[in-house]
Amino acid sequence: MGPAEIVSGFIAAIERRDVAAAVAMVSDDVSYENMPIDPIVGPTAVARTLEGFLAPASEVEWLVLRQVESGNLVINERLDRFRIGDGWLELPVAGFFEINDGKISRWRDYFDMGTYAEQLRGLTASD
Amino acid sequence: MGPAEIVSGFIAAIERRDVAAAVAMVSDDVSYENMPIDPIVGPTAVARTLEGFLAPASEVEWLVLRQVESGNLVINERLDRFRIGDGWLELPVAGFFEINDGKISRWRDYFDMGTYAEQLRGLTASD
Numbered sequence: 001m002g003p004a005e006i007v008s009g010f011i012a013a014i015e016r017r018d019v020a021a022a023v024a025m026v027s028d029d030v031s032y033e034n035m036p037i038d039p040i041v042g043p044t045a046v047a048r049t050l051e052g053f054l055a056p057a058s059e060v061e062w063l064v065l066r067q068v069e070s071g072n073l074v075i076n077e078r079l080d081r082f083r084i085g086d087g088w089l090e091l092p093v094a095g096f097f098e099i100n101d102g103k104i105s106r107w108r109d110y111f112d113m114g115t116y117a118e119q120l121r122g123l124t125a126s127d
Numbered sequence: 128m129g130p131a132e133i134v135s136g137f138i139a140a141i142e143r144r145d146v147a148a149a150v151a152m153v154s155d156d157v158s159y160e161n162m163p164i165d166p167i168v169g170p171t172a173v174a175r176t177l178e179g180f181l182a183p184a185s186e187v188e189w190l191v192l193r194q195v196e197s198g199n200l201v202i203n204e205r206l207d208r209f210r211i212g213d214g215w216l217e218l219p220v221a222g223f224f225e226i227n228d229g230k231i232s233r234w235r236d237y238f239d240m241g242t243y244a245e246q247l248r249g250l251t252a253s254d
Contacts, residue, residue, distance in 0.1 A: 035219045035238075035239060035242075036239040036241065036242055066200075066223075068195060068197045068200065068202060070195045070197065073193075073195065075195060075202050077223060077235075077237075092162045092237065093237070094221035094223070094237035096193075096204060096221070108204075110204075110219065110220070110221035110237035110238060110239075111162075111237060111239070112162060112163035112237075112238070112239050112240050112241075113239050113241055114163065114239075114240055114241050115162075115163055
């Protein structure tokens with residue numbers, strides 16, 4: 001599998017909320033960098049973080065609006081969607097994935113934390 | 128000039144705080160999309176927005192950490208730095224630029240507004 005296919009498989013696993021399958025595609029020294037917060041290092045910490053993101057969602061869709069491969073780098077623009085209660089949280093994201101030896105070794109996501117937090121509050125407040 | 132050179136020239140103009148030179152490089156129907164907020168359309172509105180960003184800064188450095196060209200698309204990861212008073216505001220940004228007929232017709236920046244606003248508050252509060 002080439003870098004773009006690995007990233008597509010990774011995103012498909014997240015959409016299935018299959019954290020084990022997703023984490024099987026990252027390297028032992030993976031660094032997962034949500035730019036507003038500190039890097040998350042290693043598969044166990046990545047799994048924990050993904051579980052946290054996915055926990056409130058009954059359905060997950062990460063729409064890849066555009067994807068570019070350049071050497072071992074895959075860049076995409078996404079709309080990450082999480083069905084929470086009766087609504088969808090929608091987060092625009094720019095993702096940068098570095099692939100080494102067939103595994104994702106760095107995953108950097110740029111997004112606006114306020115856009116995420118505000119929608120999460122709105123969707124969970126209605127419970 | 129190819130797409131990557133146009134983007135580099137655009138960023139160099141911003142670093143010189145030469146808004147007129149920067150805006151000469153965008154198309155009449157340019158859409159400037161800071162993802163946390165509504166799109167800004169047209170050169171006049173782009174100029175006004177850039178002037179707003181640049182006004183508090185005595186020095187501007189946009190460090191391009193990585194840049195990829197793919198067709199008419201240029202993607203970069205940047206650290207946008209603004210010297211304000213005694214300190215530097217530093218904002219990680221992912222930028223997507225579409226070039227048509229030698230002009231920037233779409234400019235989309237992904238970043239965390241809270242990271243920007245918090246530093247701006249801190250640096251201007253010391254006045």
